[in-house]
Amino acid sequence: MRRGARVMKSIELEINGKRHQVYSDPQTRLLYVLRDELGLTGSKYGCGEGQCGACTVLIGGNARRSCQISLSAVAGKPITTIEGLEQNGRLHPVQQAFVDAGAFQCAFCTPGMIMSSLALLGQNATPSESEIVQFLQGNICRCGTYLRIVDAVERAAKTMRERKS
Amino acid sequence: MSSSAQGSSSEPERYEFRARPIHQFAWTRRSFFKALGAGIVVFTVAKDALALQESGGARRRDEREPPKEITAWLHVGEDGSVTAFTGKVEIGQNIRTSLAQSVADELRVPFDAVRMVMGDTALTPYDMGTFGSRTTPTMSPQLRRMAAAARDLLVQVAAKEWNVAPEKLTTADGKVTATATGKSIGYGELARGKALARTIPDEDPVTPPERWTIAGKSVPKVDAYAFVTGKHEYTSDLRPPGLLYGKVLRPPSFGATLVSLDASAAQAMAGVVVVHDGEFAAVAAPSEREAQKAVDAMHSEWKTVPQPSSKELFTYLKQNPESGDHEYHKEAGSMDDGLRRAAHRLEQTYTVEYIAHAPLEPRAAVAEWARGKLTVWTGTQRPFAVRDDLAEALHVPHERVRVMVPDTGSAYGGKHTSDAALEAARLARSAGHPVKVVWTREEEFTWAYFRPAGVMEIKAGVASDGTLTAWEFHNYNSGAAGIGTPYAVPNQRIQFHFVRSPLRQGSYRGLAATANHFARESHMDALARAAKIDPLEFRLKNLSDARLRAVFEAAGKSFGWPAAKSKPGQGCGLGGGVEKGGYVATCAEVAIDGESGEVRIVRVVTAFECGAIVNPDGLRNQIDGANIMAIGGALFEAVAFENGRITNPRFSTYRVPRFRDVPRIETVLIDRKDIPSAGAGETPLLGIAPAIANAIFDATGVRLTSMPLAPNGLQA
Numbered sequence: 001m002r003r004g005a006r007v008m009k010s011i012e013l014e015i016n017g018k019r020h021q022v023y024s025d026p027q028t029r030l031l032y033v034l035r036d037e038l039g040l041t042g043s044k045y046g047c048g049e050g051q052c053g054a055c056t057v058l059i060g061g062n063a064r065r066s067c068q069i070s071l072s073a074v075a076g077k078p079i080t081t082i083e084g085l086e087q088n089g090r091l092h093p094v095q096q097a098f099v100d101a102g103a104f105q106c107a108f109c110t111p112g113m114i115m116s117s118l119a120l121l122g123q124n125a126t127p128s129e130s131e132i133v134q135f136l137q138g139n140i141c142r143c144g145t146y147l148r149i150v151d152a153v154e155r156a157a158k159t160m161r162e163r164k165s
Numbered sequence: 166m167s168s169s170a171q172g173s174s175s176e177p178e179r180y181e182f183r184a185r186p187i188h189q190f191a192w193t194r195r196s197f198f199k200a201l202g203a204g205i206v207v208f209t210v211a212k213d214a215l216a217l218q219e220s221g222g223a224r225r226r227d228e229r230e231p232p233k234e235i236t237a238w239l240h241v242g243e244d245g246s247v248t249a250f251t252g253k254v255e256i257g258q259n260i261r262t263s264l265a266q267s268v269a270d271e272l273r274v275p276f277d278a279v280r281m282v283m284g285d286t287a288l289t290p291y292d293m294g295t296f297g298s299r300t301t302p303t304m305s306p307q308l309r310r311m312a313a314a315a316r317d318l319l320v321q322v323a324a325k326e327w328n329v330a331p332e333k334l335t336t337a338d339g340k341v342t343a344t345a346t347g348k349s350i351g352y353g354e355l356a357r358g359k360a361l362a363r364t365i366p367d368e369d370p371v372t373p374p375e376r377w378t379i380a381g382k383s384v385p386k387v388d389a390y391a392f393v394t395g396k397h398e399y400t401s402d403l404r405p406p407g408l409l410y411g412k413v414l415r416p417p418s419f420g421a422t423l424v425s426l427d428a429s430a431a432q433a434m435a436g437v438v439v440v441h442d443g444e445f446a447a448v449a450a451p452s453e454r455e456a457q458k459a460v461d462a463m464h465s466e467w468k469t470v471p472q473p474s475s476k477e478l479f480t481y482l483k484q485n486p487e488s489g490d491h492e493y494h495k496e497a498g499s500m501d502d503g504l505r506r507a508a509h510r511l512e513q514t515y516t517v518e519y520i521a522h523a524p525l526e527p528r529a530a531v532a533e534w535a536r537g538k539l540t541v542w543t544g545t546q547r548p549f550a551v552r553d554d555l556a557e558a559l560h561v562p563h564e565r566v567r568v569m570v571p572d573t574g575s576a577y578g579g580k581h582t583s584d585a586a587l588e589a590a591r592l593a594r595s596a597g598h599p600v601k602v603v604w605t606r607e608e609e610f611t612w613a614y615f616r617p618a619g620v621m622e623i624k625a626g627v628a629s630d631g632t633l634t635a636w637e638f639h640n641y642n643s644g645a646a647g648i649g650t651p652y653a654v655p656n657q658r659i660q661f662h663f664v665r666s667p668l669r670q671g672s673y674r675g676l677a678a679t680a681n682h683f684a685r686e687s688h689m690d691a692l693a694r695a696a697k698i699d700p701l702e703f704r705l706k707n708l709s710d711a712r713l714r715a716v717f718e719a720a721g722k723s724f725g726w727p728a729a730k731s732k733p734g735q736g737c738g739l740g741g742g743v744e745k746g747g748y749v750a751t752c753a754e755v756a757i758d759g760e761s762g763e764v765r766i767v768r769v770v771t772a773f774e775c776g777a778i779v780n781p782d783g784l785r786n787q788i789d790g791a792n793i794m795a796i797g798g799a800l801f802e803a804v805a806f807e808n809g810r811i812t813n814p815r816f817s818t819y820r821v822p823r824f825r826d827v828p829r830i831e832t833v834l835i836d837r838k839d840i841p842s843a844g845a846g847e848t849p850l851l852g853i854a855p856a857i858a859n860a861i862f863d864a865t866g867v868r869l870t871s872m873p874l875a876p877n878g879l880q881a
Contacts, residue, residue, distance in 0.1 A: 025454075032453055036410075041402035042395015044574075046525050047606040051816035054525060082395035095393040102385060102782060105790055106257025107392035108525040108574030114393060133824040140816065142525045143257050143575055144793030145786065146827045 011075050015040070016084025026072035031055045033071060034081060042082035042111045046140070053139030056112040056119075057081050063119035065138075082111035085118070093163070094118050097156035098149075105143035113139050117153045125161055127153065200288075201240045201248060204356035205318055207311045207363055208237040209290070236290035238311040238365075239268070241319065245339050245353030247272060247279045249308055252292025253300050254284035254546060255572040256580070258846045259783040260300045262387050263380075266779060267305045270379040271312035271372055274339040274352065284548045284570030294547035296578060296672060298745040298844025301779060305842065309371040318363050322355045374777035374838040381838075383782035388572065399574050400544045401529040401603045408531070409438070409449040411592040411602040412456040414463050415612060418809030419668070421467040431459040438596040439463075447588060449596040472809030473667040479516050482620050482641045482664050489663035493645040496658050500624075503635025503656030507626025509695040510635075514622050515684035517643060517872040518803035519615040519668055523821055526574020527609040532589035533599035539566045543586040544573035554583040555590055577794070578672035579613055610814035615804055616673035617666060619643020621684035625654075631698045633707050638685065642666060644677025647744045647851065650685060652707040668806060674791075675850040678744045679798065683872055686740035686855030691868060700739060700859065701726050712774055712837075713743050716750040719772035719833045720852075724752035734759055735767075736864025740855030746843025747775040748835075751792070751852025753828075755860040762878035764800060766828040766857060773832065773849055776840035784845050788832045791849035797822045799854035801876040820876075 013020045015038070022033055034040040034057070043066055046054030050065040057066045058080040085092035091099070094117050104110045113136065120127055120135040127135070132153045141149065198206070240248045249268045255261040265279040272279075282288050284295075292304075316336055323341040324331040327348070335342050342349035374381060391397035416423070426446055428439045437459045438449045446463060450456035473481045504510055530543035539561060545551045548568040556563035573580065585602045593600040604612070619642045626635035636654040642664035649659055673679075693703035701721050708714050720726075720739065728737045734757040741750030754767045773788055801820045805812045813819045854872060862868050865879065 028454060035402070036404070036452060039404060040395075041398065041404070044399075044526070045401065045603065046527075047816045049606070049815060049817060052525065052606075082393075086394050091390070091393065098393045099385070099389045102389075102786060104257075104386070104389075104392055105259065105786060106525070106573065106575035107397065108399065110392050111395045133827075136824050138823075140525060140821060140823060142523055142577075142794070142821060144790035144822065144827075146793060146822075146824050147789055147830060148786070150824070 011071050013071070013075065013079060014077065015079045016081060017078075022071070024071055026075075027070050029067055030057070030069050030071060030074055030079070031066040034066060040081050040083050044108055044111060046108070046112075051138070051140070052109070052112075053116055053136075054109055054112040056115040056139070058115060058119055061119060061122040063116045080115075082115060085114070092118070093159040094121065094152075094156040097152040097159065101148045101152035101155055103145055103148035103152040105145055109139060109141045113141065113149055117149075117156065120153065121157055121160060126157060129154070198360045202242050203358060203360055204243055205241040205315055205359065205361045206237050207239040207314045207318070207365060209364060238290060238308065239315050241315055241352050241356050243353055243357045245274070245278060245351050245356070247274055248282055249279060249311070250282045250289045251304055251308065252284060252286075252289040252549060253295045253304050254548065254570040256295065256544075256546065256576040257573075258300075258787065259386055259780065260295075260304075261572065262384060263301065263779045263783060264305060264308055265387065266380045266382070266384050268308050268312050270377050271309040272316050273336040276379050276384055278339055285567070286548050286552045286569070287567040291549055294550060294581065296546055296581065298747070298847045301775075301842050301844045302746060305779065306371065310365050310369055313369045313371050314363055314365045317369065318361060319352055319355050322359070322361070323350055326350075326355075374842075377777075380779050381777065383780060386783070398571055399526050399529070400531060400542050400571050401526055401574070401601070403531045403542055403571070403601065405531065405533060405599045407598045409451060409592075409596050409598045409600045410453045410456045411447060411449045411589055411600045412460045413588050413602070414446040414460050414465060415608065417467050418469050419472055420809055421469045424466040424468050427464040430462040430464070434459050434462070438592070440592055440595045442591065445588075445591060447592055449592045449598070449600045469809065474807040475518070475803075475805050478518070478618055478667065479620050481667055482618065485665040487663040487665045493648060493659070493661040495649070495660070498656035500635050500637055500656050500658050503654070504624070504626045506628060506634045508629035509692065510624070510626045511688065511691055511695055512624045513688060513691065513870060514620060515680075515687060515870045516621070517619050517680040517683065517798075519618045519670070520673070520798050520802045521610055521615055521804055521819060522577045522579025522613065522673060523609065523816075523819070524575040524577060524579055527604040527606060528580065528585040528613060529601070529603040530585040530589040531599060531601045532586065532593040534593055534597075537561075537565060539590055540569070541567070541586045541590055542569050542571060543583075543589075544576065544580055545570055545583065545586065546576050546578070546580045550581070551583040551586050555586060558587050559590055559594065577674040578676070581672050582614065584612070606816065607814045610804075610819060611811045614669040614671035616798075617643045617670040617677065618668075619677065619680045621680060623684060623688045625688060625692060627692045627696050629696070631696045631703055631706050633692070638681075640677065640681060643680040646676035647678030647681040647742060651710055651713055651743050652689070652704070653709050654707070668804070674794070675847045678742070678847070678851055679795065679854060680872070682740060682742045682744075682851040683799075683854040683858065686742065686852070687858050687868070687870065690738065690855070690859040690862065699727055704741075710743065712748045713741065713750075715835060716748045716772040716774050717741055719835060720750035720752050720770050723772070723831055723833050724770040726752055728754065734864055736860040736862070738856045738859025738861070738863055740852045740859060742851050744848045744851060747773065747845055747848030749773050749848050749852045751856045753853060753856035753860050755857060755864055757861065757864050757879060762875075762880050764857075764861060764875045764878060766796060766826070768829040768831070769853060769856070770831045770833065771849060771852060772835065773845065774835035774837060775843040775845045775848070777838045777842045778834060778836045779842055781834060781836075784834060785832050787845050788849040789830050791847070792830055792853050793822050793827055795850040795853045796826055796857075799857050799872060799874055800826075801873045803873050803876060
């Protein structure tokens with residue numbers, strides 16, 4: 001490494017409730033650290049320009065494109081990735097709903113779809129079909145399973161409401 | 166089927182069907198059992214080995230020298246687990262599930278007992294590739310024959326152990342049962358401690374669809390858990406120890422050649438390996454970012470050559486003919502007579518642009534060399550062809566190359582070539598480390614290949630009673646798939662013309678059938694209107710193929726054809742056809758915004774028939790997905806290029822269908838248990854583009870003849 005080529009810093013990340021110390025350039029995009037350094041490969045590279053949603057993670061409760069967001073912007077903030085949803089061997093209701101609705105083909109978009117859906121349901125427990133469509137507009141499923149994904153989000157919303165009450 | 170006018174299903178396709186010699190993999194039976202454990206194996210062998218095998222009696226040859234070239238297809242282990250081997254690959258089309266259904270069904274074991282090993286050149290029998298909707302019609306029956314052979318063998322073993330006639334035994338749920346006594350024994354127990362192998366017999370009837378128990382059902386997709394938890398590892402997710410990340414220096418434009426390269430700055434970077442081998446200049450580095458930096462630090466000079474641009478595309482295609490090896494030229498009757506007898510004659514040119522596959526997982530490969538052997542993981546539809554390409558390009562015997570295909574983030578015909586695999590393998594050899602190459606989205610949109618653009622010219626005539634009298638159809642460049650007409654026309658001339666393509670082009674889901682159906686079914690609509698006959702009635706009037714009639718009738722019925730128009734901007738259209746053994750008819754309703762000209766697809770009804778249905782839910786998923794993917798090409802997708810550069814190589818500039826583009830879709834499945842199953846991944850695409858074009862005409866009176874039809878809506 002040439003000296004002065006980049007500023008390396010020790011940065012603390014809180015991912016899925018666990019603290020990770022990474023030594024990296026603070027401008028590095030979160031996606032590459034998740035995938036290449038921490039081995040959390042559930043978040044996918046699909047475009048690198050925030051257009052396809054395959055890399056979606058939650059920062060706080062908000063859906064963010066991890067290919068666009070730098071380490072410095074997320075240091076110390078709670079990050080949730082697809083790997084953090086399953087609890088004690090039990091799928092999260094959104095994950096279970098995708099299974100039940102058969103809402104995938106190649107499934108490369110699935111982690112991003114699930115993370116975006118989770119963010120939506122965090123903000124809106126009873127989204128209408130058009131609200132789901134609106135919210136997920138930035139996520140691409142090239143296989144075209146969109147109708148099933150809408151169905152999955154509706155199923156998940158129902159399960160989550162039932163669990164709360 | 167032969168290459169007749171009936172929309173031939175096996176028409177060799179210029180861009181897809183690159184047959185190679187069949188290789189047998191040298192797995193000995195001994196090594197096979199060593200790898201999989203004891204049990205029962207069904208295999209095929211090379212011809213001479215087969216003769217040896219038969220003369221010695223296949224089932225008692227364990228201790229003798231096994232034939233050299235065995236290709237194993239199925240193994241029943243001591244725990245009753247079943248492993249089936251196929252060179253096909255899973256790319257989202259759901260064959261990992263549907264093939265396992267066929268194996269479980271035929272072998273009479275629970276679905277969960279079957280594991281598929283797919284697309285591994287070291288373990289699976291040679292396969293030409295996963296394309297052309299061939300898996301269901303060819304691989305599924307093949308695996309059934311293997312399963313039937315294994316079942317016969319298990320019955321024979323039980324018969325011998327119990328000393329009863331095999332006819333007195335039945336099989337179900339992974340067990341052999343004696344009909345008389347009710348005594349039963351599990352397959353695992355029968356396989357225990359044995360190393361039995363048999364070849365498949367010439368004649369061994371498989372279970373007909375009426376008696377399927379596991380096939381024919383909506384078995385959920387296997388590996389769903391791995392997909393929703395992010396645990397499934399695609400090629401791009403693999404991280405073997407010591408992994409380096411590869412990046413390739415790309416030319417500034419198509420056709421450019423490297424004049425000079427100064428890679429000293431890249432070379433000086435810590436941990437960076439530079440490879441410069443002919444036109445190939447690339448780096449491997451400890452991280453993606455460092456690799457990018459190193460490539461950016463290379464100073465290169467290129468000699469460029471002028472290249473065509475999209476604005477002159479269709480003129481270019483007409484002016485640059487080429488001779489080709491799969492000519493398609495059909496003549497019947499006399500066009501002159503046919504046109505003379507016509508009351509209405511219509512002539513029209515239709516065009517389609519290049520479009521991109523844009524699989525969400527870009528091309529990717531991980532390559533590793535160890536002790537002179539090369540292992541490559543890559544998302545490809547043709548693992549054996551990639552293996553041969555690697556062997557040839559890197560000058561290693563193909564026995565020393567192993568290609569494995571993790572279930573892949575889709576392909577749609579776009580992952581036939583070995584580009585990423587070659588790049589990773591070349592880098593890995595110099596680096597002495599495993600190297601991963603994942604194309605960026607921009608590389609994917611630029612350096613992959615595209616669905617061929619095309620020009621279709623049609624001249625047709627219809628008599629005053631609405632019967633077709635003449636049909637002349639020319640396709641320039643886009644391809645011969647689906648070029649024929651399924652309608653009865655006595656006088657025909659149908660021809661495919663090879664063209665020097667301005668862009669690298671190749672296979673695509675549906676191939677040229679999408680373009681040819683768009684042109685034909687649009688023209689049929691125009692002819693129906695000229696003859697003042699309802700478009701559905703007009704088609705049925707000229708159609709004798711009962712299966713195609715049935716899907717048109719079913720789609721029309723569910724759609725409520727002819728639909729009454731209740732508001733301005735509303736329009737309905739239909740289109741359909743037969744291709745690769747599948748029959749499709751699609752009706753669409755559009756709504757056109759009078760102010761903005763935006764075309765919205767309101768609802769779609771697709772009727773589909775592909776013989777006996779293997780997995781109804783999987784089939785519905787494919788049909789919905791095909792319709793949605795096809796909406797992109799129909800309405801707005803087009804690759805824009807200028808002088809050797811793609812000018813829209815991003816999802817922000819190349820629009821693909823998203824949630825808001827999706828209409829209500831109703832699917833009508835016709836399950837013909839009396840007809841062998843055909844594939845269903847491609848043909849459902851074919852109806853929707855003409856249905857939309859015809860619906861736009863119905864709404865506006867404007868005949869759109871170029872796909873995409875309305876990239877920016879319908880402007881005045």
